[in-house]
Amino acid sequence: MHRPLRLTIDAKAIQSNWRWLADYAGVPAGAAVKADGYGLGARETTEALIAAGCRDFFVSTWAEAEALGNLPDDVSLVVLYGVGADDVEAAARLRARPCLNSAEQVARWKQIAPGRACDVMVDTGMNRLGLRPTEIDVVNDLVIDTLHSHLACADEDDPLNEMQLERFRAVASAVWAKRYAFANSAGIGLGREYSFDLVRPGISIYGGIQRSEFEGNIRQVARVEAQIVQRRTIPEGESCGYGATFVAKEDTEAAILNIGYADGYLRGFSSHGSAFAGEFALPVLGRVSMDLIAVGVDAAPGLKEGDWVEIDYDLPSASKQSGLSQYELLTTLGSRFERVWK
Numbered sequence: 001m002h003r004p005l006r007l008t009i010d011a012k013a014i015q016s017n018w019r020w021l022a023d024y025a026g027v028p029a030g031a032a033v034k035a036d037g038y039g040l041g042a043r044e045t046t047e048a049l050i051a052a053g054c055r056d057f058f059v060s061t062w063a064e065a066e067a068l069g070n071l072p073d074d075v076s077l078v079v080l081y082g083v084g085a086d087d088v089e090a091a092a093r094l095r096a097r098p099c100l101n102s103a104e105q106v107a108r109w110k111q112i113a114p115g116r117a118c119d120v121m122v123d124t125g126m127n128r129l130g131l132r133p134t135e136i137d138v139v140n141d142l143v144i145d146t147l148h149s150h151l152a153c154a155d156e157d158d159p160l161n162e163m164q165l166e167r168f169r170a171v172a173s174a175v176w177a178k179r180y181a182f183a184n185s186a187g188i189g190l191g192r193e194y195s196f197d198l199v200r201p202g203i204s205i206y207g208g209i210q211r212s213e214f215e216g217n218i219r220q221v222a223r224v225e226a227q228i229v230q231r232r233t234i235p236e237g238e239s240c241g242y243g244a245t246f247v248a249k250e251d252t253e254a255a256i257l258n259i260g261y262a263d264g265y266l267r268g269f270s271s272h273g274s275a276f277a278g279e280f281a282l283p284v285l286g287r288v289s290m291d292l293i294a295v296g297v298d299a300a301p302g303l304k305e306g307d308w309v310e311i312d313y314d315l316p317s318a319s320k321q322s323g324l325s326q327y328e329l330l331t332t333l334g335s336r337f338e339r340v341w342k
């Protein structure tokens with residue numbers, strides 16, 4: 001069946017972004033592929049990155065681990081949420097390692113799989129997941145593959161970054177693990193003292209630019225194109241769309257495109273988003289509907305019903321337009337796209 005909406009995902013850009021992040025960090029890089037690979041496809045992303053040399057993958061839940069299917073023996077997969085009381089069966093059956101976050105999870109893992117390797121998360125100041133440094137002694141008889149912590153503000157130059165670094169160094173010197181890992185994408189931009197043995201980028205693999213260090217080095221991965229359903233002239237003084245928020249100051253040429261908030265093109269793009277026809281920018285006119293938007297096409301007289309236009313979905317610029325984070329832009333993309341991997 002024909003779909004009037006297309007999401008093109010560039011596997012080469014995923015590989016090139018991952019390589020750049022590993023080079024910048026100066027240590028091996030893993031990859032966060034949770035939330036179905038940030039909405040783009042966990043399985044395809046994982047395959048592309050295994051081909052590029054990545055050997056460490058991170059998901060949130062056991063269901064996500066299972067959905068990835070069989071991975072090569074030398075590839076490791078970690079479940080970041082650890083093992084809850086309802087995960088015991090899955091954790092015993094699947095090959096993935098849990099990243100243990102609490103004393104309860106540590107005790108549970110010792111019962112499920114005594115002697116089997118796990119990861120451990122230490123909370124160094126984010127107060128989300130992880131053991132407090134003061135309770136870290138409970139991990140003493142575990143076989144720890146990787147000891148992790150996670151930065152709260154790595155995309156900003158916040159004093160908390162260095163405080164967390166100091167706390168993590170202290171824990172890392174007291175707890176034996178095969179490897180230590182600290183930095184997400186933005187953390188890599190903070191410099192190599194944040195790299196330890198392994199970094200855990202996510203968003204920047206998918207084109208996210210969290211810090212100025214990444215500009216010009218991280219490539220756009222996902223492109224959104226929509227087909228024109230109808231072209232029309234909005235007469236001077238008339239409005240377009242719900243709420244009549246756009247009123248034409250003069251006769252205005254508009255193209256109605258097959259994309260809306262049900263596809264993840266959320267209402268923050270109303271009157272702020274933009275599409276392209278060649279080098280011309282086509283502004284979103286008025287409100288985003290569930291399935292449709294209108295864009296002004298005065299600059300592109302040749303565009304007609306059935307033509308495709310590219311929506312500006314470059315993550316930093318789409319984030320400014322919509323007020324959404326670069327993470328939200330990817331993870332809210334809907335199911336109506338024809339997804340094309342190239």
Ligand SMILES: *Cc1c(COP(=O)(O)O)cnc(C)c1O
Binds near residue numbers: 150185
């Ligand atoms: C999601 C996640 C990452 C990846 O973060 P990005 O900001 O997307 O690079 C790394 N570490 C942990 C613990 C995570 O939950």
